[in-house]
Amino acid sequence: MSLSGIAARAVVAAGIALTVVGAVRANEIKGKVSVQGIKSAANIAVYVDAIPDKKFEAPKEHIVVDQRKMSFIPHVVAVQQGTTVDFLNSDSVGHNVYWPSISGNKSLKHNLGTWPQGDKKPFQFNDLGVASLLCNVHPEMSGYVVIVPTPYFTVTDKDGNFEIKNVPAGKYTLKTWSEDGKPTTQGVDVSAASTTVELTVKK
Amino acid sequence: MKDRVLNTSIMTGLTAVVVVVIGMLASVPKSSAIPAFSRKYQTSCTTCHSNYPELNDFGEAFKKNGFKFPKDDESFVKEPPVMLGAKAQKEAFPTAVYPGEIPGTVPIAFRYEGNFNVNRRQPAGFIQQNGFAPRTDLFAPNTLTIIAAGSFGQNLSFWIDDDISVGGANADGGLGDGYLKYNDLGHAIGLPKNALNVRFGQFELDLPFTQARSIYLSPFDIYEQASAAGSLGTTKNPTIFGEPQRGVEFGGTPNNGNFAWSVAVVNGSNADAALRSSKDVYVRVSQKFNLERDSESRNAIQAAGPTGPRDHTSLRAGFFYYYGKNQQNQDGALFPGLATIQEPFYRVGGDLRFKYRKLELYGLGMYGHDDNHVVTEGDPPTIAGAPAVTFSGGFAGANYWFYPWLIGTFHYDAVNSHADFINGNPLSQYQTRNRFSPGFQVLVRANIKVVGEYQYTFGQPYVDPITGNALFFRPNAFQAGIDYVF
Numbered sequence A: 001m002s003l004s005g006i007a008a009r010a011v012v013a014a015g016i017a018l019t020v021v022g023a024v025r026a027n028e029i030k031g032k033v034s035v036q037g038i039k040s041a042a043n044i045a046v047y048v049d050a051i052p053d054k055k056f057e058a059p060k061e062h063i064v065v066d067q068r069k070m071s072f073i074p075h076v077v078a079v080q081q082g083t084t085v086d087f088l089n090s091d092s093v094g095h096n097v098y099w100p101s102i103s104g105n106k107s108l109k110h111n112l113g114t115w116p117q118g119d120k121k122p123f124q125f126n127d128l129g130v131a132s133l134l135c136n137v138h139p140e141m142s143g144y145v146v147i148v149p150t151p152y153f154t155v156t157d158k159d160g161n162f163e164i165k166n167v168p169a170g171k172y173t174l175k176t177w178s179e180d181g182k183p184t185t186q187g188v189d190v191s192a193a194s195t196t197v198e199l200t201v202k203k
Numbered sequence B: 001m002k003d004r005v006l007n008t009s010i011m012t013g014l015t016a017v018v019v020v021v022i023g024m025l026a027s028v029p030k031s032s033a034i035p036a037f038s039r040k041y042q043t044s045c046t047t048c049h050s051n052y053p054e055l056n057d058f059g060e061a062f063k064k065n066g067f068k069f070p071k072d073d074e075s076f077v078k079e080p081p082v083m084l085g086a087k088a089q090k091e092a093f094p095t096a097v098y099p100g101e102i103p104g105t106v107p108i109a110f111r112y113e114g115n116f117n118v119n120r121r122q123p124a125g126f127i128q129q130n131g132f133a134p135r136t137d138l139f140a141p142n143t144l145t146i147i148a149a150g151s152f153g154q155n156l157s158f159w160i161d162d163d164i165s166v167g168g169a170n171a172d173g174g175l176g177d178g179y180l181k182y183n184d185l186g187h188a189i190g191l192p193k194n195a196l197n198v199r200f201g202q203f204e205l206d207l208p209f210t211q212a213r214s215i216y217l218s219p220f221d222i223y224e225q226a227s228a229a230g231s232l233g234t235t236k237n238p239t240i241f242g243e244p245q246r247g248v249e250f251g252g253t254p255n256n257g258n259f260a261w262s263v264a265v266v267n268g269s270n271a272d273a274a275l276r277s278s279k280d281v282y283v284r285v286s287q288k289f290n291l292e293r294d295s296e297s298r299n300a301i302q303a304a305g306p307t308g309p310r311d312h313t314s315l316r317a318g319f320f321y322y323y324g325k326n327q328q329n330q331d332g333a334l335f336p337g338l339a340t341i342q343e344p345f346y347r348v349g350g351d352l353r354f355k356y357r358k359l360e361l362y363g364l365g366m367y368g369h370d371d372n373h374v375v376t377e378g379d380p381p382t383i384a385g386a387p388a389v390t391f392s393g394g395f396a397g398a399n400y401w402f403y404p405w406l407i408g409t410f411h412y413d414a415v416n417s418h419a420d421f422i423n424g425n426p427l428s429q430y431q432t433r434n435r436f437s438p439g440f441q442v443l444v445r446a447n448i449k450v451v452g453e454y455q456y457t458f459g460q461p462y463v464d465p466i467t468g469n470a471l472f473f474r475p476n477a478f479q480a481g482i483d484y485v486f
Helices: A003-024 B002-026 B036-041 B057-064 B124-130 B185-189 B295-299 B418-423
Strands: A027-036 A045-048 A063-068 A071-073 A076-080 A083-089 A120-125 A129-133 A143-148 A153-155 A161-167 A170-177 A184-190 A194-202 B049-051 B082-084 B100-102 B108-119 B136-151 B156-163 B174-182 B197-203 B245-252 B259-266 B280-290 B303-305 B308-310 B314-328 B341-356 B359-376 B382-403 B406-417 B432-445 B448-457 B460-463 B470-473 B477-485
Touching: A027 A184, A045 A076, A045 A143, A045 A161, A063 A076, A071 A143, A076 A083, A076 A153, A153 A161, A170 A194, A184 A194, B036 B136, B049 B382, B124 B460, B295 B303, B382 B418, B406 B418
Parallel strands: A027 A194, A063 A083, A076 A143
Antiparallel strands: A027 A161, A045 A153, A045 A170, A063 A071, A083 A120, A129 A143, A170 A184, B082 B100, B108 B136, B108 B477, B136 B156, B156 B174, B174 B197, B197 B245, B245 B259, B259 B280, B280 B314, B303 B308, B314 B341, B341 B359, B359 B382, B382 B406, B406 B432, B432 B448, B448 B477, B460 B470
């Protein structure tokens, strides 16, 4: 094989390799959520909406929502559809966990009952939407499970910052859910290793 | 015709209440604003109350534990107390003041109650003999109560409530309870937790069913009964069983609160200054039978229901006894020439309370007995024993929670008093004065209530001014009230 032939093959191989790597490269979406008319930018779920023709397996790992000092911890948790959430009671007082609907669909309401300190009660969330966690004896207790269709999601920190890792390159729809604000939707092109997005959530 | 007029009035009142309730419900609930403990623990009234001021099982445990969470109290406190000395100062005692604490913020709360009254139309003859009562009366009584309560560290707790506007504009009210309590006095000698407590001050006796913190608009009549012989003799006892007393009370709630006992030594003159040197004694014991099948639920503070914690299915049975020795004529002014008249008296009774899910049934029976005398005028006058002044009666009732915010209530009261009947005070058709009081209570918010109660009461005699016939009239009434705390 001539030298030029070897060079040509090397170029083709490199091109193929780059293409393959580009297709599976783990990029990230990061940014900041600003709020208007809302007290805080914390605890806002940011997630990639459903991707056409793409299905994701339900994760096997369980997520824990704790009841501690008469609060749901964390206050907002985002989970992929099909995730099992373990509801833990760390308090010495009796608690109850129920949600009256999932995103307004009352047929999806559920009451997990009561269980002693230190015990957990699992529930698999198979329906998309938001479950408002309540306790029927401590009505001040409030928490949310945001069930999203993809594994690409996060919840903002106290300053509204967020970071979604391991997102394949592509064009997606980014959505938010917050306790007090309206949902926002924004297109995002994840082609670079890190894509920065600025989002605004309004009351 | 009279009934029709009455029904129309009641329907008008009910309609007004329904409109108010709907209006209040229509606005979006945001938060439950509540008194001192809510602020301290940042929790709703419903943590302790099933229908305030009635306590649920958790609230009972909280109260018995000296206004502290039954377990891990410190971890739930959101407003840290102010330390009056480091904990290590205990080691320095008695060379230093024993360390204590006070609540981080002033533990004061307020309660307002005002009632809308609709009275049955009175016949002309009844008005002539008993005085006129208007058909309606807006917001009477109109009561603002200040409540301060909390703990001073591990074992000390306090409670003060004072009605500051009960008698009209700018009128003085009165102190309800004002006491200091030391919990778990028996810990040092190895007694079970809270088996021996003591409280000092002015307090409602350890009554089977509280009058001071009742959910009803009308009182438990038997608690209010006073023994007065009138024309039958000398008995004139100032003690009212249901009113607060000044004294000292020892008590305890061992066995996880299932057994309760108390012994109080009190003045016997309620909130007034002592009228005699001897003191009265009140004893109460009760046993709660926990009927939960699941042992874990049975031993927990509240049972684990399929839709959340709830009160235990239980039956509490109790017994109470009050003994005193009333005195009259200590200074000889009432009956000149006679010595002090001693008239021992007692009140005795039993009670039951049954709870099952959303239903609560209860009842109390009580008997009162006062020694009595007759004085024969002469020189010198003479005194001799006379038939005792007695009364009996009680109450029974039921509450049902249709929803956590909508409660149906009912209680029946009866007082059988021969002396009252003979003396016409209060006027009654029979020796037994009775009253049926069905009602409803709506928790518009956890701290705001709309309450309604219809009182179907005993017949009172009057003479028809035209025919001269002896007739009877039931002065029934409907009351609707607003009640809020903050």
